[in-house]
Every structure is written in structure tokens, then in C-alpha cells.
Amino acid sequence: MDKQDFPLIFEHSKYGRTSYSLPELDVPEVDLEDELDDSYIRTEAPELPEVSELQIIRHYTALSTRNHGVDSGFYPLGSCTMKYNPKMNETVARMEGFSHIHPYQEPETVQGAMKMMYDLQTSLAEITGMHQVTLQPAAGAQGEWTGLMMIRAFHEANGDRKRTKVIVPDSAHGTNPASATVAGFDAVTVKSNERGTVDLEDLKRVVGEDTAALMLTNPNTLGLFEENIVEMAAIVHEAGGKLYYDGANLNAIMGYARPGDMGFDVVHLNLHKTFTGPHGGGGPGSGPVGVTEELARFLPKPALVERNGSYVFDDDLPDSIGRVKPYYGNFGINLRAYTYIRTMGAEGLKKISEFAVLNANYMMRRLQTEFDLPYTQHCKHEFVLSGKRQKKLGVRTLDIAKRLLDFGYHPPTIYFPLNVEEALMVEPTETESKETLDGFIDTMIQISNEAKEDPEIVQEAPHTTVVKRMDETTAARKPILRYIKE
Amino acid sequence: MEFRYLPMTEEDKQEMLKTIGIESTDDLFSDVPPQIRFNGSLNIKEPTSEPQLLQELSSLSKQNVNLKSHASFLGAGVYDHYIPSIVDHVISRSEFYTAYTPYQPEISQGELQAIFEFQTMICELTGMDVANSSMYDGPTALAEAANLSASQTKRNKILVAETVHPESRQVIHSYAKGPGLEVIEIRQKDGVIDLEALRAEIDDQTAGVIVQYPNFFGQIEPLQEVQQLLETEKAMFIVSSNPLALGYLTPPASFGADIVVGDTQVFGIPAQFGGPHCGYFATTKKLMRKVPGRLVGQTTDEEGRRGFVLTLQAREQHIRRDKATSNICSNQALNALASSVAMSSLGKQGIKKMAWLNMQKARYLKKKLEERGIPVVYQGPFFNELVIDLQRPITEINQLLLPKGFIGGFDLGKCYSQLSGHMLIAVTEIRSKEEIDNFVKEVGDIHG
Numbered sequence: 001m002d003k004q005d006f007p008l009i010f011e012h013s014k015y016g017r018t019s020y021s022l023p024e025l026d027v028p029e030v031d032l033e034d035e036l037d038d039s040y041i042r043t044e045a046p047e048l049p050e051v052s053e054l055q056i057i058r059h060y061t062a063l064s065t066r067n068h069g070v071d072s073g074f075y076p077l078g079s080c081t082m083k084y085n086p087k088m089n090e091t092v093a094r095m096e097g098f099s100h101i102h103p104y105q106e107p108e109t110v111q112g113a114m115k116m117m118y119d120l121q122t123s124l125a126e127i128t129g130m131h132q133v134t135l136q137p138a139a140g141a142q143g144e145w146t147g148l149m150m151i152r153a154f155h156e157a158n159g160d161r162k163r164t165k166v167i168v169p170d171s172a173h174g175t176n177p178a179s180a181t182v183a184g185f186d187a188v189t190v191k192s193n194e195r196g197t198v199d200l201e202d203l204k205r206v207v208g209e210d211t212a213a214l215m216l217t218n219p220n221t222l223g224l225f226e227e228n229i230v231e232m233a234a235i236v237h238e239a240g241g242k243l244y245y246d247g248a249n250l251n252a253i254m255g256y257a258r259p260g261d262m263g264f265d266v267v268h269l270n271l272h273k274t275f276t277g278p279h280g281g282g283g284p285g286s287g288p289v290g291v292t293e294e295l296a297r298f299l300p301k302p303a304l305v306e307r308n309g310s311y312v313f314d315d316d317l318p319d320s321i322g323r324v325k326p327y328y329g330n331f332g333i334n335l336r337a338y339t340y341i342r343t344m345g346a347e348g349l350k351k352i353s354e355f356a357v358l359n360a361n362y363m364m365r366r367l368q369t370e371f372d373l374p375y376t377q378h379c380k381h382e383f384v385l386s387g388k389r390q391k392k393l394g395v396r397t398l399d400i401a402k403r404l405l406d407f408g409y410h411p412p413t414i415y416f417p418l419n420v421e422e423a424l425m426v427e428p429t430e431t432e433s434k435e436t437l438d439g440f441i442d443t444m445i446q447i448s449n450e451a452k453e454d455p456e457i458v459q460e461a462p463h464t465t466v467v468k469r470m471d472e473t474t475a476a477r478k479p480i481l482r483y484i485k486e
Numbered sequence: 487m488e489f490r491y492l493p494m495t496e497e498d499k500q501e502m503l504k505t506i507g508i509e510s511t512d513d514l515f516s517d518v519p520p521q522i523r524f525n526g527s528l529n530i531k532e533p534t535s536e537p538q539l540l541q542e543l544s545s546l547s548k549q550n551v552n553l554k555s556h557a558s559f560l561g562a563g564v565y566d567h568y569i570p571s572i573v574d575h576v577i578s579r580s581e582f583y584t585a586y587t588p589y590q591p592e593i594s595q596g597e598l599q600a601i602f603e604f605q606t607m608i609c610e611l612t613g614m615d616v617a618n619s620s621m622y623d624g625p626t627a628l629a630e631a632a633n634l635s636a637s638q639t640k641r642n643k644i645l646v647a648e649t650v651h652p653e654s655r656q657v658i659h660s661y662a663k664g665p666g667l668e669v670i671e672i673r674q675k676d677g678v679i680d681l682e683a684l685r686a687e688i689d690d691q692t693a694g695v696i697v698q699y700p701n702f703f704g705q706i707e708p709l710q711e712v713q714q715l716l717e718t719e720k721a722m723f724i725v726s727s728n729p730l731a732l733g734y735l736t737p738p739a740s741f742g743a744d745i746v747v748g749d750t751q752v753f754g755i756p757a758q759f760g761g762p763h764c765g766y767f768a769t770t771k772k773l774m775r776k777v778p779g780r781l782v783g784q785t786t787d788e789e790g791r792r793g794f795v796l797t798l799q800a801r802e803q804h805i806r807r808d809k810a811t812s813n814i815c816s817n818q819a820l821n822a823l824a825s826s827v828a829m830s831s832l833g834k835q836g837i838k839k840m841a842w843l844n845m846q847k848a849r850y851l852k853k854k855l856e857e858r859g860i861p862v863v864y865q866g867p868f869f870n871e872l873v874i875d876l877q878r879p880i881t882e883i884n885q886l887l888l889p890k891g892f893i894g895g896f897d898l899g900k901c902y903s904q905l906s907g908h909m910l911i912a913v914t915e916i917r918s919k920e921e922i923d924n925f926v927k928e929v930g931d932i933h934g
């Protein structure tokens with residue numbers, strides 16, 4: 001460790017220091033070495049840190065100040081819906097009757113938890129317009145795979161084994177093609193047209209007898225509603241394929257439109273986006289999946305059902321794709337989402353989408369004077385700018401992102417979606433005030449001016465952060481993935 | 487109705503509409519085709535105020551018997567352990583829990599360094615070279631390990647011991663369908679993998695062999711013998727391991743494990759009805775570029791300061807799309823942080839002591855049960871769980887134990903047809919002698 005380096009927890013360690021408080025042994029001690037073969041008894045203790053409780057607290061408190069969260073400042077990270085995480089949800093999640101219950105307790109002893117789950121799955125079915133919902137998947141990507149496995153099971157049940165392809169738009173999130181592969185399909189790309197939505201002609205070209213499904217994100221990752229969605233649904237269904245709806249962007253349309261009404265067969269939601277599950281520095285999330293009546297028999301096991309006024313887990317589902325996750329999903333995240341839905345109600349959910357979309361359009365219109373806007377129609381909850389103009393001045397999108405750090409903002413998502421050059425994907429969410437939006441817009445305009453007048457200040461950014469730009473090339477070439485004591 | 491999470495005023499709204507050049511927010515939805523517009527009102531419950539909702543959810547939570555109101559002997563993959571108070575204080579810092587994946591290292595050093603430390607601790611416990619930043623949970627980590635062994639060896643047979651957690655096996659079966667792997671379960675003998683059955687199945691088409699250490703019955707699998715059987719066929723050795731047990735037991739790396747996975751719920755994560763918990767995934771240097779999920783690496787900034795970044799991203803879905811090593815994106819970062827704080831709190835000495843306490847208490851429980859005439863079925867070396875034969879429906883017994891203040895054990899008959907009437911019980915460092923004595927008394931009285 002160098003003097004200027006921020007210490008690792010291991011670098012505070014000193015032999016003999018402790019921070020644990022374990023009960024003393026209150027039963028007669030036995031000699032474990034009598035029972036266990038020597039080769040199974042650990043000889044070298046794991047190098048966990050030997051630190052005091054205050055050292056741990058100071059360490060992690062200091063680390064937290066080296067991190068930016070939604071509570072620290074504006075976080076318009078496109079496709080991630082970085083909205084406010086209500087504190088009340090955290091209070092509820094910590095109630096003992098929720099946090100300290102075991103998944104294998106007898107169902108009669110956990111009816112309260114099961115009721116919450118049942119209400120949540122019913123509410124999500126209503127919000128999406130689907131027949132039935134499973135809460136099992138741990139995150140969006142796992143929801144995608146779960147949904148695709150159900151589609152696979154459907155085709156197989158029909159003896160239809162030639163359907164090996166899943167069509168994915170070029171603007172899709174990376175998890176879509178990756179999930180297709182994990183589910184045993186080949187991913188095929190369909191192009192976007194000049195309006196940023198799926199090219200119907202290209203869709204007709206790629207669709208066929210081998211199409212298992214079309215996976216569509218709507219609004220898509222450009223923040224645009226797929227205007228031809230009804231036609232697309234018809235094209236795919238006529239070819240015998242199923243329609244998968246990536247609902248990660250549901251924040252744009254709640255109460256305005258429902259995937260089920262659009263003709264979709266399967267939809268997943270990201271409760272850690274639309275429904276305020278805190279992002280946790282990368283997770284945990286929750287990715288419930290809704291399906292039509294036709295596909296319901298393939299849902300993962302067990303299903304949570306109501307029988308004569310009580311709730312039970314039903315394992316007797318012969319056509320089910322099986323279990324996708326241990327126990328019943330990320331209950332703690334589902335509980336937060338439930339609390340949020342109950343706080344907002346139908347009226348509030350619709351207002352969320354109204355303001356998420358209003359905020360995005362307002363920002364887009366104010367920023368389009370300074371930045372290239374490849375698609376000019378109204379956007380939904382997010383929009384994508386291109387840093388093409390600034391690039392000509394020698395300032396790349398990466399530089400703009402880094403310069404934003406100097407002003408206390410988390411930058412937008414950059415270089416995604418892949419079909420926009422020098423992309424900057426901005427998602428303000430509905431929980432931000434107009435003052436915050438204006439402040440960010442003014443800063444973006446200032447940076448654009450800097451690009452013209454003083455590009456170096458942007459190219460060399462950030463100037464104010466605890467570390468400067470990192471050497472990522474060396475990190476990948478000579479990976480150091482763990483600490484080793486000197 | 488007012489909504490406290492929505493800050494826009496009517497005046498703001500009007501100004502914004504003017505800037506956009508439209509009359510009403512409805513105009514922004516004109517791209518939604520009329521035939522699919524939702525014109526009704528969603529049929530869900532009315533908005534509820536904070537005090538009312540808190541009261542309602544609090545009473546809902548009180549309908550659940552919980553691990554703090556009752557002394558629990560239930561384990562089977564989820565355990566009631568000591569959670570240092572500091573854990574919740576650290577993960578409640580909103581700079582951690584309201585952030586997302588650390589894409590911008592300059593303002594995410596806190597999260598990145600915390601993950602780097604987590605990776606290090608997992609490597610220390612398992613003895614492996616590399617650990618990732620977390621997986622959804624132990625069982626999905628195990629399923630990913632199985633699939634990785636197949637793609638790495640270009641073989642498609644997976645052998646999994648029947649003594650692996652039943653839900654892990656179910657998840658393995660589900661994940662194996664995508665790549666079309668054949669999953670064969672190896673029967674148990676005396677509570678551990680039947681080595682003869684393994685020898686009979688293993689061949690040059692075997693991609694990976696999976697065992698759990700300690701296994702679902704709490705027994706310590708003969709990793710040494712399994713390793714010897716594997717070597718001739720060059721199949722990959724995959725071990726699912728309770729990381730707490732590794733405070734006392736020899737780490738799987740010493741037995742030649744290629745991949746070690748498990749769940750860190752035992753470190754600082756409450757049971758919360760089964761999730762979110764936190765999977766870990768550890769492997770050898772050789773497989774470093776095949777690991778699923780995010781990895782944090784150490785590097786330096788422009789001024790030579792040490793710092794951390796997400797690295798080897800060419801494995802991941804956002805770069806490689808359909809060629810990625812996994813589809814995982816969001817993981818369980820906040821729970822990895824919780825486990826890091828708990829592991830730091832235990833430290834080098836506490837981890838051993840905690841594992842040792844679990845083993846001591848479990849042996850006391852075993853002795854007491856046997857003295858009371860309750861048969862303990864498997865007699866091999868074990869960690870903190872054991873199987874008793876009660877010859878009576880376990881649900882019935884659990885119902886009788888409840889009013890006595892106990893949450894009873896797991897009904898093995900649900901997953902093993904030959905084990906109906908058998909209960910799997912766990913004991914941790916927080917079960918007192920008195921609770922154990924009373925539990926044995928009550929079970930004994932029911933058993934007769």
C-alpha cells in the first residue's frame with residue numbers, strides 16, 4: 001500500500017484484535033479431532049481481517065463516502081430507473097415477522113407473508129394485463145430465461161421442435177440475447193428502422209417456421225414506444241412464434257397500456273427498477289414473470305395459490321419448467337415493491353408514468369439544441385442523445401460523462417444502445433424535481449460549451465473525484481482480483 | 487390524493503408542457519395505438535397513507551411465527567445465525583443501497599473496493615484463486631457451475647450427488663435443459679455419496695461431478711475419495727459449500743476442486759423467507775475468463791493511486807451478448823456487502839470459533855437425542871445438522887412443537903421417499919443448552 005492509497009480492510013488488521021461477540025460454549029466440550037479425519041480439519045486459518053468494531057464502522061463509512069447513490073444526487077442512468085427508494089419500504093422489510101421467517105416453516109405459520117406475495121402477484125398480473133405471475137426469478141435476466149424456458153416448453157408440448165430461434169432487436173439489452181443462449185436458442189437480430197423502432201420488413205424477413213419467439217423491449221432502449229407493436233405481434237403469432245415482453249421499462253406506461261393487451265404471451269418486470277427495490281450497488285433485484293392463460297401450466301414450481309381462504313405452495317404441476325430459484329424468489333425485494341404499490345395505488349402508478357415521461361421529454365427538448373438527437377419523436381421515460389457533434393471537437397461521450405462527475409451528477413448510461421453512435425441515454429425518473437432537471441440541463445449545456453471553448457477541461461475530467469480515470473487496460477491484462485498479504 | 491414521491495407542481499407541469507410545445511401530457515402518449523390503450527383504472531387497492539399501511543403491514547408480519555419469537559431447529563440451507571448489529575448499520579448507508587452497478591469507478595470506489603474485499607474473503611475461505619462479486623444464490627451459482635463445466639470440457643454429462651440440497655438439484659435440472667445436458671443423480675449410502683455408484687457412472691463424457699460439503703444431511707462428504715475417482719476421467723470437480731463450515735473444515739481447493747460455490751446467507755443475512763440471500767462463485771485461475779457475473783479488479787488511476795474497476799467484462803452479456811458466459815446482470819451486491827461486514831466482524835479467529843461452536847452444539851444435541859432414545863440416522867462426521875427418525879409425519883410433530891415455543895426441523899420425506907418420518911434438524915451457535923434440552927424433551931415426549 002502506498003501512502004496515498006485508501007486502505008483495504010485487511011490493511012487495518014492486527015494479530016489478536018477481534019470484533020465478534022459469540023456466546024460462550026454452554027455445553028460439555030467434545031474433542032472434534034477424535035471424530036474427524038485430520039485431512040478434513042483446516043490447518044491454515046483463512047486470512048480474514050482482525051479488526052475492531054469501530055475500525056469496521058470507520059472503514060465502511062469512509063467507503064460509503066466514496067460512492068454515489070440516488071440519495072447523494074441525481075442519477076439519470078438510462079435503462080436503470082434510478083428513482084427514489086422510499087425509506088418506509090426499508091422499515092417494512094425489517095419487521096421481524098418478515099425478515100426472520102424461514103422458507104421451510106409450516107405454511108400455517110407464515111400466512112401473513114404468503115398473503116403479501118399473493119396480493120403482489122395478483123396486482124402485478126393486473127398491472128401487466130397477464131393471467132398469472134410468478135415471483136420466483138431473482139432479477140430481470142433470470143426472468144427472461146424463465147420466460148423463454150416456458151416458451152420452449154410450450155413448443156415442445158406441441159411437438160414443435162424446429163423452433164430454435166429467438167428474434168431480438170439490435171437495440172435490445174445484452175441480457176436478451178444472452179438469455180436466449182442460456183435457454184438453448186439461437187439469437188437472431190432484427191434491425192431498427194430510421195424511426196428507431198423495429199423494421200417491420202426486416203421482421204418479416206427473419207421470422208419463420210424456426211421462430212420460437214420475438215423478445216421485445218417496449219418502450220425500447222431508445223425510450224421509444226414501438227408504434228407498430230400490434231402489427232409485429234400479428235406477424236410473429238401468424239408464424240407460430242410467441243411474444244416475449246421485456247418489461248424493464250414499464251415505468252413509462254403504467255396505467256396507460258398493458259403488455260397483455262398488446263398481445264404478448266410472456267412479460268417480465270424489474271421490481272428493482274419500476275417498483276423501487278433499491279439497486280443495492282448492483283442488486284439484489286427481483287424479476288417476476290407474467291404469462292397468458294395458455295402458458296400458465298408451464299410456470300415454475302411451486303405456484304402460490306389460494307385454497308379455501310388460506311395460501312399454499314402447489315408443487316403438483318406436471319408441465320412446469322421446474323424450479324428456477326431456491327425457495328420463493330427474493331421475498332425481501334418483493335415486499336418493498338408491494339409496499340410501494342400499496343402506497344401509490346392505481347392513481348399513483350399512472351401519475352408515475354405521466355411524470356416519468358413528462359420529465360424525459362422536457363429534458364430531451366431542452367437538450368436537443370446542444371446535442372444530436374437521432375430520433376425526434378416524443379420519447380417515453382428516457383431518451384438517447386448522440387455525442388457526435390462533440391466528438392468532432394475531440395470530446396467524446398466518455399469525456400462528457402466524466403466531466404459530469406465534477407458537478408456531482410452520476411452520468412447517463414453511455415455507449416448503449418449500440419445502434420446510436422456516442423450514445424448518452426438519459427432517464428430522469430418521476431421522483432426528480434424540475435429544479436434538479438434544470439440544474440442538470442444547464443450543466444450539460446455548459447459542458448457542451450466547454451467542448452467548444454476549452455475542450456481540455458472536459459477531456460481531462462474528472463477533476464474533483466477521489467480518484468482520477470482508472471487504467472482499465474492494465475486491470476484486464478494483468479488481473480488482480482483479490483488482495484494478497486505482502 | 488397527494489403522493490410524497492412525486493415532486494412536480496401544477497406550475498412546473500405547465501411550464502414543461504410549454505417547453506415541449508404540447509397541451510397535455512396525454513399528447514406524449516399519442517404513439518400508443520388506440521386499440522391497445524388502457525382506458526380503465528387498474529383494479530388494485532387504493533393508495534394508502536404511511537401510518538395506515540405501516541399498521542396493516544405490521545399486523546401482517548405479526549401473523550408470521552418467526553425465528554426470534556421461537557427457538558428454531560430448522561436449517562436445510564437457511565440458518566439462524568448471529569448477525570452483528572453493525573451489519574445492518576453499514577448496509578443501511580444509502581450511498582451503498584441506493585447506488586447501482588459501479589460503472590463509473592471515480593464515484594464508485596466504495597462499492598468497488600467493498601466487492602474486491604468480498605472476493606478476497608471468499609478466496610480465503612474456499613482456498614480458490616478467483617471469486618466473483620456474487621450470484622443470485624447458492625443453487626443458481628451451482629447450476630451455472632454445472633453448465634460451465636460442460637462448455638469447458640465439451641462434454642454433456644453432469645453427475646450430482648443425491649446428498650446435494652434438493653432445491654439445488656431441481657435448479658440444476660432446470661438450467662441443464664438449455665444446453666441439453668444429461669443430469670444423473672448419484673445415490674447416497676450412509677448419508678454420503680455412494681462412491682461405488684459414482685465410479686459406475688463416471689466416464690469420459692462426464693463434464694462435472696457435484697457434491698455438497700457439508701452435504702444436505704449435514705454430513706461431511708469424502709472429498710478425497712471423490713477427487714481420486716475424478717482424476718482418471720478429467721471431469722471437473724464442483725463443490726457446493728457452506729462457507730461458515732470452512733472456518734473449521736479443510737477448504738475444497740485442497741481437494742482439487744475446480745469450482746466452489748455456495749451461499750453467504752450464514753454471514754449477516756437474515757432468512758427473509760428464502761431471499762434475497764447471496765451466492766458466491768469461486769474457481770481457479772485457469773477458469774478466470776469463464777466466470778459468470780461481475781469481477782472487480784485492482785488497478786491505478788492516472789496519478790498512480792490504487793483503485794478498483796469492473797474488469798474482464800468481455801465475458802459479460804453487455805459486451806458479448808449471445809456469446810456471454812452467462813446472462814446474469816444484476817446480482818446480490820448489497821448482500822455481499824452484508825456478508826463482508828459479518829466476515830470482517832468475525833475475523834480470522836471468530837470464524838473458526840463460530841464454526842466450532844456450531845459443531846460442539848450439534849454434538850451435544852446428538853448425544854441428548856440418543857440418550858432419549860431417538861435414533862440419529864447417519865453416524866459419519868458432520869457439521870451442524872443431523873437426521874432423526876421419528877416414524878411419524880413431520881408436519882404433525884412440528885405442529886405439536888409450535889405451542890412449546892419451537893420451530894421444528896425439515897420434513898425429509900418431501901424430498902426422499904425412503905426418508906418419510908425423518909426430520910433434518912440444525913443447531914447453530916445461538917441455540918442455548920436450555921433450548922436444546924427442552925427441544926429434546928419435547929421431541930422425546932412426542933416420540934414416546
Ligand SMILES: Cc1ncc(COP(=O)(O)O)c(C=O)c1O
Nearest residue numbers: 079139140141173175248815816
Ligand atoms: C431493458 C432491460 N432488460 C433487462 C435487464 C436485465 O435486468 P437485471 O439486471 O435485473 O437482470 C435490464 C437491466 O439492466 C434492462 O435495462
